[in-house]
Amino acid sequence: MTNTTKSGDKLLIVLLVLIVLMMGQIMKENVASIRMAVLANGAKPKVDVDKVKAQLRQAGLKPYEAQYWGIPGAQPQKD
């Protein structure tokens, strides 16, 4: 194996690592672009938490039943 080929091999490894990283970045951007279209910039139902809480209270529900509205992912307490 000549020195030229050896240095060529090292260069190939560096190039491939660089390209794979670039591909990873492009993949990330593409996935984000679809998510942006669907989530961030798309239709996103928003709930007026205070208003719903007030309506729940007016409806005679107990305060703890309305607590989970403000906590993302939280579930209502079970009796």
Added chain:
Amino acid sequence: MQDVFTGAEKVHPKLGSPPRYDIYQAHPDNPEVLTAVAFNTYDLTPEIKGYAGPIKLLAVISPEGTIRDIRVLKHSETPAYVFTLDDFISQFKGKNIAGSFRLGKDIDGITRATMTSEAVARSVDKSAKKIGRQALKLDVGDPSGDQPKTLSYIHIILPLLLFMAAVCGVLGRNIFLRWLALLAGFIYLGLIKSTMVSVVQLVNIGMLKFPDFVTNPLWYCLVVLTLLSLMILGMVYCGSICPFAGVQEVLFHLGRKLKWKELKFSHEVTQRARYVKFGVLFVVLAASFMIGNSSAANIEAFLILFAAHASQAGWAFVVFILVLSVFHFRFWCKFLCPIGAFNGLLADKSIYKIHFGPECGGCGVCDKVCPVGAIQMVDDKPLIDYPECILCNQCVEKCPKEVLFFKKSFHKSAQQRGSTEQDTLTKHD
């Protein structure tokens, strides 16, 4: 919905026929004044599909028939083609549903994403007019862009001719036909249609997302003809049709004309580096199926180049690959192309393959002339790595004893093939 109608007091659940959401505004005198009607276009026009399935949109129309807002709910289109989807959709805002929505006349389509643009325009047009007539009782005409599509036979005939030229070039050892097919592939598939065999298609097939045959017969022709040629002869598409391969070959020859130094790598490292493309294929498929759409598969340099839509990183990537192609023959195909890796796996099982006759003396000329390094000399006998062979016929042309030919092949591993060919040679000697 609350995002679109910040002042809306009441959004009724989806109901009625056609299905829709009625939006009411609080009013001191009249507590329920209909402010707008919102609907999912897919509920009304499920038959209209984009390039890779339905495009679900939320459209909001005022009682007078003005489109107040349109938002994307879900789509599976290829990201490289729909970078400007939001700009495209914003053109509909403010238009009256009684008007026409003809692409190219009333609405500017997305460049190189005609199917997506047409699907959105037809879907909005048809569903909005339906809502206008049936829910809002407005006097609106028939959809303007809803003329039934007819099958375009030209996009069946052209790919057939393209593959025929490529196959004739391979079987007839005709270099001119090969270059003609590459040029035609570049112009027709690359520049005009921007439709190529890609890993995005593979993902969509895996997810059972197919475009409409009538509106996109080219998609089906490319898939079927590529699969058929792979199963019968091998890498016909990659070797003689792929537009990006043609660009890379031209760049490489340009580099040699300019006498720029060629990048050369050792055989061992090249063989190992080739596994990178299989890794890319695996990652792309795994990511796509995990996410549930083909966005992760949209990393192929040729899609970015011919779709002509990319981020800065995307363009830097394509330029980098093209520069490398000047210094190394088909750098992308050899080390990185995920669909090339998949095609190679099928080509390894093709019915007909290039074989060496028993008269082969092991001179090694084929090994030296193979531009992709698909031939390896093992114990002074040539061994073809079929997944890498692009059927360029360089080995067949340059063989001093003319002992290379296409032959019906049984499925054996490369090692088995090597030993069998050696046995044949030993018996012959």
